[in-house]
Amino acid sequence: MKKFKLLFLLTFIASFSFAQKSTAVDGYYPLLRAVYNGDNAYNTVGFVEKYWRIAGNTGFNESIFHVEKILQQAGFQKETSGEADGPLTYRIETRKMRRPTWEPVSSSLTIVGEDKPLLESVTNRNMIAINSASTPAGGTTAEIVYVGTGAAKEFEGKDIAGKIVFGETSVGGLYRNAIARGAVGVIGYSMPRYTQPEKNIHSIQFQGISYDSTKPVFGIALSFNAKEKLKTALAKGVVKVNVKVVSKIYWSDELTIVANARGTEKPGERFVFSAHVQEPGANDNATGVGTLAEMARVTAALIREKKYSPKRTITFLWGDEIVSTGRYIKDDSIRAKGIKWGLSLDMVGEDVSKTGGTFLIEKMPDPSAIWTRGNDKHTEWGGSVLKESDMFPHYFNDFLLNRCRQQAKGNDWIVNSNPYEGGSDHQPFLNAKIPGVLMWHFTDVFYHTDGDRLNMVSAKEMKNVGVSALAAAFTLCAADEDTNLFLIDELSKNANDRIQDEFALSKAAIAKGAKAGDEQKILNTWNDWYQKAFERMSDINTQGVTDKVAKKIENVKALLDKSVSDLVSLLK
Known part of the structure; x- marks a missing residue:
């Protein structure tokens, strides 16, 4: 057990020194907290949730037009010849519906x-x-x-x-x-x-x-x-x-509204937010509409005040769940190649003291969707057991969890995660092999019911979500070498923490009669997942891969591989 104790000590020391670092990531939080107004988001929810909304009907369209007014007041200009019309633009896409x-x-x-x-x-x-x-x-x-x-x-x-x-x-x-x-x-x-x-x-x-x-x-x-x-x-x-x-029952047009904060250096690369408008509830999903509208306003304000400048484009999309997001990806193959991250906001404003839910990050498929144990739990919405071939190794899961946990420090916001289950706007991203994650709440005793009204919504919760989501986008859309190196260290700590947890669970499982080979496979699968996640981190720096970044990735991969190998040998 000496190797294990030494590994734990080194991990602890690395964690301690890591926690002392101050980076550009830290600076986004006070900036965003000062500008993000939860009451603005709440008021938008109040406007949207009074309507019974499905694509094409009065309530859906009025909600789109309400978002348009917010964008206009924030400084977004309506496109005339494309996204390159200016640094802040929007458009409303109109399509004939196939049914009334x-x-x-x-x-x-x-x-x-x-x-x-x-x-x-x-x-x-x-x-x-x-x-x-x-x-x-x-x-x-x-x-x-x-x-x-x-x-x-x-x-x-x-x-x-x-x-x-x-x-x-x-x-x-x-x-x-x-x-x-x-x-x-x-x-x-x-x-x-x-x-x-x-x-x-x-x-x-x-x-x-x-x-x-x-x-x-x-x-x-x-x-x-x-x-x-x-x-x-x-x-x-x-x-x-x-x-x-x-x-x-009548014929109508389907509307989607898309706004862009155009990147100054790599406008073709983008972080895409999506929030669906249809469904009649307040939390589902007027809170997604309201939270994202306030996020767009905040982004525009900080850009106009020259307090933030995205090098990559940040896109905000409101439309019909899965349909609009899927179309945004499929309709333009060149644009799709530039989508680096997708984040869905769905049921993000719950007053958890009333609904019974908790804030969740639904992760892209990782080994917790194969072996769901320990702190990993599926929601009552439910999820099927996945296969190794379904895995989507990427740093985005841990990165978003870290951004939310950073916002949660010093307040009473509870942040959890769940294994992949699907069923919202993160799904089209994953179907297109684009990293896609869901921010949501569950269980909600008023889910899809007529009890899901404005009194179940929390402005504070929407602010926590909005600040975290924007901190994530701001970080990735303006990342330099130092930020890239910091995020590699951050993921390294996450990987080591996960491996330590899985090792403890496997030790306990073997003590209860589980086969050592099966438990070794779990650790090795997690190692493989994180090895590939580290490799994806070469796309973070807006200036491209540097020698320091490349060496850092190889070093953390080697260290993780060695530690997993040592721990696997102890599972007997």
Whole structure:
């Protein structure tokens, strides 16, 4: 064990001396904290979250135009002939949609014979399923047919033509089976356990049905409370309900807004931020819209005041989740080659004392997505076990975590991470082999529900996220040799800390009967991941790779390789 003790001592000494260094990275924090206004971000959330937003509808488009006003006031100029029009430019991209957009106006669900509606959209704005058509002026009155879990066999022997199907499953799942059998509408109940529906009895998650212009039908989603009341009524006999839906279905354009703080030396290389506008909630994702809008304002202010000058371009993008980001990457192959980092802001403003979530960095695929253990945990959103071939070795994971932890020093902000799960705007970057990471919160008991409103949002949380995200972009878009060397040292400490943690976990696993060979493989896989991550650090310095940087990378790789080899030999 002498080798292990010596390695630990050397790592500790290196960590101590590393912590004493002051770099350009440190200087960004006081600069950004002084200018970033969390109330600005919060006020934008207040504007956006009042709308029920999907691509092309009124709320989505008004949110885009609101961001445009913020950009204009910050000094961004509308492009006339391209990004090179000036140091701060923006554009709104307009595309014809392949299908009509949709927006809810009002709705109610009433059990015939009762005075008060079981549900009303004024208190449960998620009750109308996306793509639901309007009912006649007086509503649609029909008998309810209960189909349990909504499985195909539950429909056997039941006459549902002209009736409304009710099942304890998603509205979309019911729709496929019920409408083909002549139902005039569907009512579904489906709430994940992490939303705590028996506690939050009035919460409804938004859902959708397929659009079909030949079948103007509706779907209604129930809260736990409404579901129980409807089942109680059905237990007493035949139940009829009246459903009133007023909605708008119309052709529209899809809008994406893109702003650029143009790099002075390498404008073709860029750091891209993305925040999606669609989804009706406050945290999801009006907070992403608001946080990013304030980040753009801060960036413009510091550039105009000559307090910061990006050598690479910083891009800010707002649009339709995954679609807009994916298109931004795919539409211009030359531009795509210059995208060096992508960062998605999704659900970044949670008041964690109310939602139950925590701030998270969702990492690009690393070995924690294969062997999830120790402090690594998947969220309730869920993630599948990946393979070694799925790995994306890169310094970006640790780099962003370090920037957030640096912001968290001295305040009560809690920063955690989770293994890769996918499902947001970081995914298109990774699909294109571009480093892409997600900033978000989970678990959120109000996720996708009509309880996700402005009172669940924290201006302080958005400021912590915004400052951290900009510190990351500012660092990488103006990095010199010294910054590059500092970040290599920083990643070296992260790598050593990870290897020490994995070694301890493997020792404990072997003591409980795990095979030494399996545990050795885990350490060797982490070593391989970090070896390749170090190699990617040659792209940080805006002036290119220097001899010092190249030698530093080789030195830390060799040291890590030796320490892992020593520790692997101790796993027996």
